[in-house]
Amino acid sequence: MKECKCNRNEIGMLIKQISFQMRTHADMDLRKCDLTWSQAHLLRHLAKAGGQMSQKQIEKELEISHPTVVGLVQRLEAKAFVLREPDRGDRRCKRIRLTDRGRQCDAAVGQAVETLERVMCAGMTSEEQRTLRRLRDLGKMHMA
Numbered sequence: 001m002k003e004c005k006c007n008r009n010e011i012g013m014l015i016k017q018i019s020f021q022m023r024t025h026a027d028m029d030l031r032k033c034d035l036t037w038s039q040a041h042l043l044r045h046l047a048k049a050g051g052q053m054s055q056k057q058i059e060k061e062l063e064i065s066h067p068t069v070v071g072l073v074q075r076l077e078a079k080a081f082v083l084r085e086p087d088r089g090d091r092r093c094k095r096i097r098l099t100d101r102g103r104q105c106d107a108a109v110g111q112a113v114e115t116l117e118r119v120m121c122a123g124m125t126s127e128e129q130r131t132l133r134r135l136r137d138l139g140k141m142h143m144a
Contacts, residue, residue, distance in 0.1 A: 011139075018120075022037075022116060022120060023037045025116055025119065026040070026112060026113075026116055029112045029115065029116070030108075030109065030112050032108070033105045033108050033109065033112075034079055035079075035081075035105065035109070038072055039072055039075060039076055039081070040105075040109045040112065040113075041062065042058060042062065042069075042072050042073075042076065043076070043081060043082075043098065043102055043105060043106065043109055044106070044109055044110070044113065045058065045061055045062060046058075046082065046096060046097075046098050046102065047098060047102075047103065047106040047109075051097060051098040051103065052095055052096060052097040052098065053095070053096055054087060054093050054094065054095055054096070055069050055070070055073065055084075055093070055094045055095075055096060056093065058073075058096060073096055076102070079101075080099055080101050080102075081098070081099060081101055081102040081105065082096050082097060082098055082099060082102055083096070083097045083099055084096055084097075085097060
């Protein structure tokens, strides 16, 4: 078997590993709601925005591409979590609105997010958590 030549201590690789582990834990936890982490993340943003947003707003706030938003919305619409409707003011624009089912799942999604945060930050001091957020912001700023 060939030996891996990549450096597992590269910051980018470490961030990717943490992200993968978080997504895996979240997907397992959210399975009971028939949601993936990405779908739950979108629902959470909709709930915090009063239950509806345009697709363009979703793209911008979640920092994901148009095709990705379209795919997420299609899957959530098929599961009856959201409705996609033309905007009354601009028919070219699509509004995404939470359904009753989407609103009902928000509490479970919020609890899953809190649990994931608690597990990930177990053993970190408040100062270490602030440092991690500051470093994330710094890295993100330089990648923009």
